[in-house]
Structures are given as C-alpha cells and as structure tokens.
Amino acid sequence: MHQTNTDASPSRIKPVAGKPILAGSDIDNGNTEKAMLLGIDLGTSRSSIVSMSGMRKTIESYVGYAKDPVSRKMLKTDVIYGRHALDNRLAVDLCRPLEKGVIKGTRDEGSVTNDEQTKNLRAAKDLLRHMVDQVRPGRDEVLFGVIGVPSRATAKNKQAILEIAREVLDSVMIVSEPFTVAYGMEKMSDVLVIDIGAGTTDLCRMHGTVPTEEDEISYTIAGDAVDQKLWELIMERYPKAQLTSNMCKQFKEQYGVVSDARDRVEVMIPVEGTPTAHDITAELKQACEILVAPIVEGIRRLVASFNPEFQERLRHNVVLSGGGGLLDGLSKRIEDAMSVIGGGRVTVVEEPLYAGANGALQLALDMPGEYWQQLR
Amino acid sequence: MRYRFKGIVRTTGRSVEGHAHGDTPDEALQALSEHGITTESLREEPESPAGSGGATPLHSALESALDTASQQIAFDALADKYKGKSVWVLDRDKIRSRVAQVVDSALSDAMSDSKVGMKGMSGVREQVAEAISGLFKDNRNLTSQVSSTSNQLEGQVKRIESMVKRAESVLAQMTLAISRMGSMNFSGGGGGGPRRYGSATSQGNEQNSVLMEIFKENLRLRGIEIDETGEAGAEGQAEVEGTEAEAETETDARVETRDEAHGAGEAPSEPDPSERAGVERPEFPQPVAAETAREAEQSALKQWTNNL
Numbered sequence: 090m091h092q093t094n095t096d097a098s099p100s101r102i103k104p105v106a107g108k109p110i111l112a113g114s115d116i117d118n119g120n121t122e123k124a125m126l127l128g129i130d131l132g133t134s135r136s137s138i139v140s141m142s143g144m145r146k147t148i149e150s151y152v153g154y155a156k157d158p159v160s161r162k163m164l165k166t167d168v169i170y171g172r173h174a175l176d177n178r179l180a181v182d183l184c185r186p187l188e189k190g191v192i193k194g195t196r197d198e199g200s201v202t203n204d205e206q207t208k209n210l211r212a213a214k215d216l217l218r219h220m221v222d223q224v225r226p227g228r229d230e231v232l233f234g235v236i237g238v239p240s241r242a243t244a245k246n247k248q249a250i251l252e253i254a255r256e257v258l259d260s261v262m263i264v265s266e267p268f269t270v271a272y273g274m275e276k277m278s279d280v281l282v283i284d285i286g287a288g289t290t291d292l293c294r295m296h297g298t299v300p301t302e303e304d305e306i307s308y309t310i311a312g313d314a315v316d317q318k319l320w321e322l323i324m325e326r327y328p329k330a331q332l333t334s335n336m337c338k339q340f341k342e343q344y345g346v347v348s349d350a351r352d353r354v355e356v357m358i359p360v361e362g363t364p365t366a367h368d369i370t371a372e373l374k375q376a377c378e379i380l381v382a383p384i385v386e387g388i389r390r391l392v393a394s395f396n397p398e399f400q401e402r403l404r405h406n407v408v409l410s411g412g413g414g415l416l417d418g419l420s421k422r423i424e425d426a427m428s429v430i431g432g433g434r435v436t437v438v439e440e441p442l443y444a445g446a447n448g449a450l451q452l453a454l455d456m457p458g459e460y461w462q463q464l465r
Numbered sequence: 466m467r468y469r470f471k472g473i474v475r476t477t478g479r480s481v482e483g484h485a486h487g488d489t490p491d492e493a494l495q496a497l498s499e500h501g502i503t504t505e506s507l508r509e510e511p512e513s514p515a516g517s518g519g520a521t522p523l524h525s526a527l528e529s530a531l532d533t534a535s536q537q538i539a540f541d542a543l544a545d546k547y548k549g550k551s552v553w554v555l556d557r558d559k560i561r562s563r564v565a566q567v568v569d570s571a572l573s574d575a576m577s578d579s580k581v582g583m584k585g586m587s588g589v590r591e592q593v594a595e596a597i598s599g600l601f602k603d604n605r606n607l608t609s610q611v612s613s614t615s616n617q618l619e620g621q622v623k624r625i626e627s628m629v630k631r632a633e634s635v636l637a638q639m640t641l642a643i644s645r646m647g648s649m650n651f652s653g654g655g656g657g658g659p660r661r662y663g664s665a666t667s668q669g670n671e672q673n674s675v676l677m678e679i680f681k682e683n684l685r686l687r688g689i690e691i692d693e694t695g696e697a698g699a700e701g702q703a704e705v706e707g708t709e710a711e712a713e714t715e716t717d718a719r720v721e722t723r724d725e726a727h728g729a730g731e732a733p734s735e736p737d738p739s740e741r742a743g744v745e746r747p748e749f750p751q752p753v754a755a756e757t758a759r760e761a762e763q764s765a766l767k768q769w770t771n772n773l
Contacts, residue, residue: 143635247686262683277675299678452679460680464687 124461125226127234127258128450129217130266130443131250133187134287134312134338135412136216137446140224141454147442148172148220152212153181170219175335186212189288189309190239190266191246192253214253221257231259233461235449237266240284240291240300241307260461264452266445267293268300270410270438273448279402281391283384284445285413287312290380292387294395294403303394306387310379312412315341319369319376323358327367331359337376340369341416347377348418377416385426392430404433414441468493469510469558472502484510494624504621508609510558527561553608560607563600571596 126141132150139145153174155161160180174183186192186209194206226232236254238247247263254261267282271293274280278297283290292306319337323330336358344354354373357364388407392400404427409420420435427433438444468490471482481502487493490507497504535557575589600606 244686251686262679263686264679299675299682452676456676456680460676464680464683 123227123230124458125224125230125232126450126453127221127224127232128269128446128448128453129220129234129236130269130445130449131187131190131213131217131236131238132286132412132445133185133190133289135442136187136220137443138220138224139443139446139450140226141450142224144224145443145446146220146223148216148223149175150185150187150216151175152184152186152216152219153177154184155181168215168219170216184208184212186210186216187288190286190291191242191288192249210249210253213250214256217254218257232257233260233453233456234258235262235264235269235453235456237269237445237449238263239286239289239307240265240267240293240305241289241302260465262453262456262460262464264449265291265293265300265305267291267305267410268295269446269448269452270408270444271295271448273444273451274408274438276406276408279399280406280408281388281403282408282410283387283414285311285380285384285409285411285416287412290384290387290413292384292391294391296395296399304391306391308383308387310383312338312341315345315376315379318379319372322372322376323367323369326372327358327360329360330365330367331361340373341377342412344369344373345377345415346374346417347381347422349374377419378422380413380416380419381422381426384423385430388423388427388433389430401431404431407433407435408438409435410438410441410444412442414438466493467510468507470497470502470504470507472497472504472506475501475503490620506618508558510562527564531557531560553604555607556609559609563606564597567596567600568593 128139130137134150135147136150137145137147148171151171151174153169155164155167155169160177161167163180164177169177169181174181192213193209194202221232221234234254236250238250242250242265251261251263254263266286267284270282270284271277271280277295279295281292281294283292288309288311290308290311292308293300294304296304316334316337319341320332320334323332323337340354340356344356346354353368354370355366355368358367359365388404392403395403407423407427409423413419414437420437423435424433427435440447466486466488468485468487469482470485470493471480473479474481485493485497485507487496490509493507494504497507571593572589575592
C-alpha cells in the first residue's frame, strides 16, 4: 500500500499535451510488468552496474571497434569492451567515451568536432548496452535504471546521457553520484560525501534534501590527474623509461599510497626494450598527494557555508567513495590535513567501486512505479 | 580424450594422480571437481597402445631414477627469471611414458626377431640402448613447452577467480536483501521491499519528498513543465501561519498547509486555476453540479494523485 504524502503533492505537476501523466491504459504497469531495476555508475575510467537480481559488474570504460576485416576475424566480433578492448588496442579503434564523468564533447568548451561527438555518443550507448547485457536481464523484462552523473554535470551533459540511455533502457533517471552514495548508505543528513573518480572529484554535503548547486563542489583533479602527474615525475627522474599513462594508472592502482609508512615500490619499466627495475616510491606518493589539498579546501568551503550549529557534525562525517577511496592511507591523510580547519573524521565507504551503483539501485527500488511509468 | 591429472582430495587433503576423460580440459576439470578432487595440473595423455601396460616394474624404476636425479629449487626465483618467456621444461610424465614405450617396442621387436636365439640377450640390450639413445637425442621427446598462456596454473587461478567472483555476487545479493529487510518496518515475515513502503514516520516523508524532487528534476530534464507557482504560494502562506501550524500535530500541519495552498491557489494571479482545481478536488470535494468536462479528462491524474 502506498503511503500518503501530502507534503510532496503531485498536484503541482502540470500535464503537458502529448506527455501523458499516466501510461496509456491508466494502469500502473510497474507492478504487473516484470521490471528489472538497475543502478548504474557511468565513470570515466570504470563503469559499474548492479541489478536487483544481485548481478553486478564493473568494466573499464573503453569501447573498441574492429579496424578492418583482419582485426574483425581475429576478435570474432565488431565491438569489444573494457579490458579486452584495452588489451587489443592495436587492432581496434579505441574509444573512451567519457571524460570528466560525462560524455566527451557534451561539455560546453566545444573542443570536440561533431563527428567525434557522434562517435562518443555511439560508444557510450554501446558501452551502456554491453553493461546491461552483462547483468543478463530477462527477455520479457522492462528495464528501469538510475544513472549517477558527476555532481556538477550541466543540463546538456545530463541530457546527452539521458538520450543514449533511453535507447537502451525503458525508463531512466539521472541523479548526482555523491547523492546516490549517500542514499545507499542511508545517510541523508549531515554527511559530506567525496566521490573520487578518474575524471572528477565531487564533494557533496547532504542535509536531508536533494543537494543544490551550493551543496556541491567538483574538481577535475582526480584519478587521471594523478596518472598524469606520476608520468611527469617518473619521466623527470628516469628520462629513458618507456612509460605510458596506462602503465602509470596500473602502478597507482596497485601501489597507490599517500602515507609514509610504506615499503619501497619498485616496478619494471622498459628502457630501450629491456625491462628494468625502477624505484618510484617518492614519485607515487607525491602524485597521489595532489588529491589532498583540493579535497581539504572543498571540505573547508562546504563546512564554512553550512549552518554553524551543524558544522561540527558535518566535519566528523566525511565519507570517501569512488576508485580514489581505495588509495592507501588517503582517509588518514585527509584527516591530518583537516586539523587546520578544526579536525574531523573521514571514513571510506564499504565497496568504494560499487557504492555509487548500489545507491542508485536502492534509489531505483524506492522510486514509486508511477514515476517510472511517467518517464517511459 | 584422456588427461593426466595431479591433485588433492578435497575432503582429506591427500595427493592423488591419475587419468580423467573428457572432450575438453574444462570437461575433465569439471569431472574431477565432481569427484571431489581439486586439480593442480592437467595435461593431455592419449591412451597408450595396447600391450604397454606390462611395464609396471620399469615405471617404478624410472620413477625412482627421476626422483634421485631431480632436485628442488625455489620456484619464485625461477618464475621471475622466465616471466613472460616461453620455456621448455623436462617433463617427468613424458620421460616416463616415452622410455616405457621405447623399451617396450625394442623388446617386442627383439622378441619377434627370428635371430634372437643366436644373438641372445646382448642383442636385445644393444637394441634397447640404441632406442634410448635415439630418444634422448631430441630434447622435444622429453620436454614440454610451457609459456604464460599454456600455464595450467594460470588456468586454475582463473577458475578460482571466477569462483570468488560468483561468491562475491552471492554475498552482494545477500547484503542487498538484508539491507532491504533492515530498512523495512513491517512486523511480519515475508521479506523486504522498497523503503518507501515503511511506516509513516517523518523520515519516510522526507524520503518521499526527496524521491519526488528527483522525479521532478528528471521531468525537467525531459523538457516537461512543472507548475511550481502553487508550491511557492503554499509555502509562503504556510510561513505566515507558521506559529499556528507548529502547534498542531504533524498530520494536522500537513492538512493546514494543504488548505492554505488551496486558498493561495485561488488568487487571481494564478495562471491556470482550472488545472489546479482539477488536481485538488479529490482532497476537497466539490458539489456534483460543478463537475466539468475538463475535470473528467483529468480523472486519470486524480487517480494517480490519490494513489500517492
């Protein structure tokens, strides 16, 4: 039975010609149709999907299109995804359709041509379709999904994601990623969520309502920036090293650290074709460290503009999520750095890689069937 | 196809080796797994030709020779040294079976030879020595190629990895189910459900309004207009009457606010009073005579509103 909610009366929604408020039959089909609810975190580096049946997958956000008949024969398919695409990058046109958390070319800078934008949209759609296939929905199931986007994504960014998602799913909702993390943790009040992805670091304070623009801060200093910095530092110290940013990403994911208490990190990097051991301990720490200052500054700004009575509570309720949350010692390092703004407590969310998708799924489960029907 | 395997009996931890049959290595592994054996290594070993079964003493002699001739070394160092390379390794099983085959065929040749009586045993020994030296001339008779792709261990690790993933998925499913149960307020059994179906607490209302806000935002993204003026008017009026409303219970306060929204909605500045009237009528029924064709058109919307 539905709960009556007079505060949020739907009476204020104005019907528009050609946009029926109810489904054609006036019956809420959400209960009679077999609906598969999905939580999706479309990320710059990795994308995760969680279904209500318990299936979940994380894949690297790469799409590869076979270059020619030879590569098609070798790959036995036209399109490959994720790590498989990355491993076969020489045989495919490799596309990373997302940048800074949104589809490339949908930002306002206009640095991407129309052709590239079309290509990215197609790749993003293919990627989403592949992700949905991975959780094996039934043939007779309708697909309803909540997709997380960076907190400061513009309407244009969201519409681009919405457009591609509507071709894959039957009904879609777009929600800010840090919000989905908080929602999944059932912490909707006095909590500050920091979602460190590859493209953006999003900070969002929750105070019992849907966060507004003032509640959110987004930085582009995130995982990709760390990889870039690491590349620069290693090349500066070892100019002969043959290094790619993808290798830097692997080093970061394997050994990433921001504390001093860590053993020496020695990795094999080719020098003129010969694998050679390189000590990158200091470089790795220095590169990962670039995340800390903007995060602390963001926390300071969000706390300072919050109701003074609740500031203390907010500072002691900081939650890290996203791939960056997996960096060894990051929460402790942020706590230490927060001492200049009065201290605080930072915890890492359970399953940082899936926190956004889990929250999105919880939101999808809680969303009344009528809402889904109207958005179809 | 017959496969030679080495493994451990899952229940006892005892080492075991033998043969398994299957069309593919996966089938053989599956069969072993069903028989409670955790496989450590598996390789093809076609059926030996008939008649070679009688070489058991020779097998054990070879086994003993191989044992005494081999020495243990640190595998990690070796793996580091040959990482990523294709190497040939002396294959104990291969040596054993090839030597047995060679000796067996040499003996059978010698036995069938009509001159065996004249030559005697020395002739047989010569023939066997010749055959064995031929066997050892080509390293490929005694070694198997091992590369990073053909490494059986890697296959095993992948199997374990897929098993862990499956276990993780099941755990996630359980966590999800438990979290849904935890967020429910139903007193009886029968599992969980969406949190919005919980009892009517202030937190539930807060959550529902959050869901509504997200829904509205998504409507806006699709270019669907939302009439927010009624909401603003209602809030403004509620603020004026705030002290009175605060004294009421939560439910009463909501009714009060709604009443005021209705009042504010009737102000002449409202752009579209007919729609508002159509929506709010379920809460404040009007006389039957006042039913208009437009209201009838919006019955679907009323039904939807009532359902919420």
